[in-house]
Amino acid sequence: MAWRQLRERTLRFILGRPRLHRQLLAILFDAALCFAAVLIAFSLRLGVWDLVSRPIMTFAAIAIATWYPIAWRTGVYRALTRFSGARTIANLAVATGLMAIPLIVVCVIFRLPDVPRTLSVLHPIIFFLLLASSRIAIRFTMLDLLKAVDVNGKRVLVYGAGRAGQQLALSLRHEPQIHLVGFLDDDLRLHGQRLDGAPVFGSDRLREVVAEREVDEVLLAIPSASRTRRRAIIETLQKEEVYVRSLPNLTNVIEGKVTVSDLREIQIEELLGREAVAPNELLMGKTIIGRTVLVSGAGGSIGSELCRQIVQFRPSRLVLLEQSEYGLYAIEQELREFCADAGASVQIIPELANAAERSSMRRVYARYRPDTVFHAAAYKHVPLVEANPIAGLRNNIMGTLHSVEAAEEVGTTHFTLISTDKAVRPTNIMGASKRICELILQAKAAEERRGPVFSMVRFGNVLGSSGSVVPRFKEQIAQGGPITLTHRDITRYFMTIPEASQLVIQASAMAKGGEVFVLDMGEPIKIAELAYSMVRLSGLSVRDADNPDGDIEVVETGLRPGEKLYEELLIGNNPEPTNHPRIMRARENLLPWNDLHDALDELNSALRETGSSTTAVQIVSKLVPEFVPSKEWSKRCAAQTP
Structure with a gap:
């Protein structure tokens, strides 16, 4: 501790001096080095160590008088010594090299008595070595001192x-x-x-x-x-x-x-502990290379990553369908920059449109006639859809229906729906709407006629998506807490966005028609443990009953409407393996298209004409018998039932 205090006082004394004082100190120090170089040069040349003699003092006076004008002209003393680097050393080499010129003139032409001519070259070399060594030593000594005493270090x-x-x-x-x-x-x-x-x-x-x-x-x-x-x-x-x-x-x-x-x-994905599987290049490019590919919801978390993966496999055209102006602009600019840097001749086409509008979908599909479609457009935030069922059901269900019908009309070959684990025994309107989207594709695929190969890919949460817990927890930690958690026992499946997108593309290539593909999400993660990990990895501690002086408190707020403690990926227990180790196939119950079509017409009427959210939720409950509405919706539906 005493040594540390001594270093701190020394450092503060040096750094506390005015810059002019530090420059004068450097000038005096270099004068001592110049004289030392004279002594070393004489001893090396003559083989005798003599500290004081007339030739030594004469040559030293000439060397010092020569050095300072050159040093000042070359800016030696304008550089900060504690930040000396390669440029500083090079500048010293130039200055001492220039110094040799007048010394050669004095020693060779005017011939100083008892001063060997070789000193005119030997001295600048030794002087340069001493200067460079001193600068390096001072630099690292000062840096070490700064680090040792810096309270913010x-x-x-x-x-x-x-x-x-x-x-x-x-x-x-x-x-x-x-x-x-x-x-x-x-x-x-x-x-x-x-x-x-x-x-x-x-x-x-x-x-x-x-x-x-x-x-x-x-x-x-x-x-x-x-x-x-x-x-x-x-x-x-x-x-x-x-x-x-x-x-x-x-x-x-x-x-x-x-x-x-x-x-x-x-990154939170580093806590998953599951090794990523390299994508199968043949599957990745099977439905993409040289084709017209359309991605709906192209500005969203999954949609934008799908676009990034797709463009690497050189489709002829990539149609970006998105209703958010900024989302569409951002992904379009990113993809254009990628194509320009990679020299890829992919036609990037932005389409600002709403998938829930039948006329817009018929227009877009008729114009570009996509070969492959990835339908990722959906409202996904459970509480928002629970509070806005008309908008959620219309966007998710009708957007899927209109896209499917338009794809059939233009002869699309592959149509893949991005689904969610919340579609399994849903307890919220968003999950139920996605299950109906799956039923639409299943019913279409079951019809015995030629048409698109319809498939669905179901997976859980993706890390870093908009509105997910990870960015929210980061923001709360940065603000000093508390972290808000709906329930301490809540668990979720997690996967990285790139890995999920690659698996979606590969699943689409394996589809024969009507499959519900389920991605291997690994083991579910307890959200509370995720929050604790993020706090500790930030160098902070959790404040709780055992540690009342901790930094960040984790507060339980209660489950939100429609929120489940545990998510599932399968309705049944009969997953079938595929050729990919991370992709399973589920065979689940479906509704015939004729029955489903009538119910969808009734639902569309409730959404567009009557605007009755209660009627719409009742229809959804009939289509998805395993759907368990929240208590609020159950009461409202019961009150409306004759």
């Missing part, structure tokens, strides 16, 4: 002593606000070694190192580790309540360009 531990960790540590040297306390590595044989002066600890000593070294942040530099291994490491770090950041991939490591800016916060 972070003490970080790099997890991974491999190539990535070493490159990251080198980058940290240039960050005055960051102090590297050491490395942590799974190879326990490295314990006790040092890398670039920093100690290496075995990963089994994590808790001990974090406590003793007062670590504020852990930087994961293990981009080649499997997701399972990363999850195990992250779960261990959660217990230490340190802020955790990570290097995302190997690309920059291979190129040798790892910097602090490459670090990012731990």
Whole structure:
């Protein structure tokens, strides 16, 4: 502690001086180095160590008098010494090189008595080495002092002593606000070694190192580790309540360009612990390459990622159907930039239209005659649809019906519906509406006539989608809490948006007609545990009865209308495997088209003409017998029933 205080006082004294005083100090210091270079040069040339003699003093006076005009002209003393780098060293080399010219003139032409001519070259070389060494030493000493005493500085531990960790540590040297306390590595044989002066600890000593070294942040530099291994490491770090950041991939490591800016916060998908399966390239391109592809809801979370995946497989045309002006603009610009950078000749066509309008769908489909359709347009937020059933049912059900009919008219070959786990034994209007969308496609596929290959892909929540819990939790943590949780026992299935989109495209390619494909979502995740993990990985603690002085409180608000504790992916228990390890096929009950058609006409009348939400929900309940409306809707429907 005394040594730390001494360093702090020294640093504050130096940095507290006016810039002119620091420049004068540097000038005097360089004069001493110049004289030292004279002594070294004489001793090397003559083989005698003589501190004071007439030739030495004469040559030293000439060298110092020569140095300062050149140094001032070349800007040597305008650079900040503590930020010296390659440019500073190069500038010193130029200045000492110029210094040699007048020394050669004096020593060779005018011939100073008892001064060897070779000193005119030998002295500038030695002087340059002393100057460069002093600048480097001062720089790193000052940086270390700054890091040691900066109250706002972070003490970080790099997890991974491999190539990535070493490159990251080198980058940290240039960050005055960051102090590297050491490395942590799974190879326990490295314990006790040092890398670039920093100690290496075995990963089994994590808790001990974090406590003793007062670590504020852990930087994961293990981009080649499997997701399972990363999850195990992250779960261990959660217990230490340190802020955790990570290097995302190997690309920059291979190129040798790892910097602090490459670090990012731990992504929630890293907590899934399930390895992503590489997409089957044949399946990905089967219904896309060289075809006209239409994506409805192209500006949404799933729709936009579908577009990103599709454009990589070079369709001839990609039609972006979206009713949100900004959403359509954003994805169109992104795709055009991608095509320009990749040299892809894909025609990107934006269509601002509402799928729930039959005339708009007939116009768009007739104009572009898409070969492949991915129907992702839907209202998905359960509480909003529960509060606005007319809009939700019209957009989801009628949007699907009009799109299916338009696809049949123009001869579309593949039509894939993006469904949801909330369609299984739904307890909310949104889930029931999506189940009816599935029934529409199932009924159409069951008709014995040629037409599009209809299929549905059902999956759970995707990480990072608009309105999902992850961005909401991040925002609440940034604001200091509390985190609002509807129920501590609520669980959900999660998958990354890119992985879900790739599986949707592959499932569409495997379809024969009428399949309900179910994606392997892994194990369901408890939302409360997700919230706790996000708090701890932010370097904060959860405030509860056991820890009343914690940082972030988790508050339970109660289930919202129509919300379930647990989601399911199958109505029955008969999933069939497919050729893809992450895609299953479900064979579920359906309604004949004639029966379904009459009910849909009745529903459309309730939605468009009478505007009766109660009647509409009653019709939905008949079409989806397993639908259990919320208590509010059950009471309203019972009151309207004669």
